[in-house]
Amino acid sequence: MAEDAVPTQLRQIRPGVLVNLADAVAESLRAAILSGQLKSGERILQESVSADLGVSRQPVRDALHRLHAEGLVTELPNGRVIVREYTHEDICENYLVRRVLESEAARIAAVMMTDAEIDELQSVNQSFRNAAHEHDSSTVLNQLNDRFHRLIRVAARHPMLEGFISSLWAGLTIATPLSIPGRAERSIVQHEEIVAALRTRDPQAAQRAMVNHIDSACREFLRSSGVPPSPVLGMTINLGPGLPGSSGKGHAART
């Protein structure tokens, strides 16, 4: 019907690469969601997806369940599925949880990471610096940033921890504050602090550096998105002073 009005909304699935169709469909939908083709709150019809991709509804159902588990879509009471809407609070909470989890990963990584991995981490950050200097697209920046953080959590060698953090990242590729002017530069410096702490094999320092980094990103994101600067009870609580890694008393954030 109104099908050719949306000629190729979804990236066609790559035949044979993935083992089962459900995974391929999920990948396609994931890309569509993360790229913004499917907007927040938009409804996803099983039938239209299956028609678009030329598969039956069955693998589409499985794929939607998978995406639901990943937190990318929301299942309404009657089985209707919409692209997940991230409220302001959701984003705050994402930062909140990421902070404790990634700082824990950093702490562990300080002991587990090989020297080679630290070298790679540093080189990724160097690429990041170059890309920022040449004003590359924020997509490139995001990819490098993503890789930096992924290297750390993978190096911690704790699969559940890694899985949780990954799922947190999955939802928020949209809400990254790297497009804020100057944010990339500040990120680079904070990344360097993290690398330095890892080099010296100091778990506490690594943890602290990561907390500092994520707090900073969160604060800048909040400021840029025009949220009332201080209150929002959630924030005062969530990212307030008494966070793990801060050293006891003089715990006011350093930046």
Next chain:
Amino acid sequence: MAEDAVPTQLRQIRPGVLVNLADAVAESLRAAILSGQLKSGERILQESVSADLGVSRQPVRDALHRLHAEGLVTELPNGRVIVREYTHEDICENYLVRRVLESEAARIAAVMMTDAEIDELQSVNQSFRNAAHEHDSSTVLNQLNDRFHRLIRVAARHPMLEGFISSLWAGLTIATPLSIPGRAERSIVQHEEIVAALRTRDPQAAQRAMVNHIDSACREFLRSSGVPPSPVLGMTINLGPGLPGSSGKGHAART
């Protein structure tokens, strides 16, 4: 065929209570796994489940996907599904992640919890004490313990955080150390410390008390399961001294 050899392996589904069959099937399987009827590593056949419960394979598939997302089952490369095997390291990691997440929840709960909720928490712990005193079955103890911890994470009012913690609890109802002699009593005391910290609305103290509690449970579990007391690199790292909430220098665990 050999069906009546396993007359009622799975708890029959309750008709009409759940909205969709997949949920009902998932519930049944979950109960079977947690109760130990389905042993660790045992394979789960879609067909046998559907025959047992009198439904088609379709909702069984959905249920299995859901259980996979919850971490209760493992999906082998070719779609085969087995009951997840928790290795020793998995359990350690579970404690590790639970520690940072639940202590964060406790920290937040210290500000968010209503007085009524704290009262309820205290009364649950009182029931726990009574049950332990009367040597109730460890099932009852586990339920009360579960309820205590759930109350806290729900009171923090951060859905993602709550969801992550819940999924961690889901996997480990088996590995709870409450059957260790004296463990229940020690738990009660630690619970009281948590309640006290929440009463005084002290986030730091609440966080510290929770860290202490989970660390203690982890240590006792490890000791009882006959693991080499000190090394296992993972543990030394994971639950070692420099954990969040400990106060800077004198960070050796208190117990």
Next chain:
DNA sequence: AACCGTATTCTTGGATACAGAATATGAGAT
């Protein structure tokens, strides 16, 4: 004109059918 009830259509959940892949079993050869 507004509100309520009914009917139609749309969409999802569940069942059944089919094809392909993997594993197990058995026979034959060395």
Next chain:
DNA sequence: ATCTCATATTCTGTATCCAAGAATACGGTT
């Protein structure tokens, strides 16, 4: 007796079909 290869069975993934429920739209009534 053991190893190998071929065959048969089993189980999963995909497609198609059917039924039930929800939302919307239309018409009647006050």
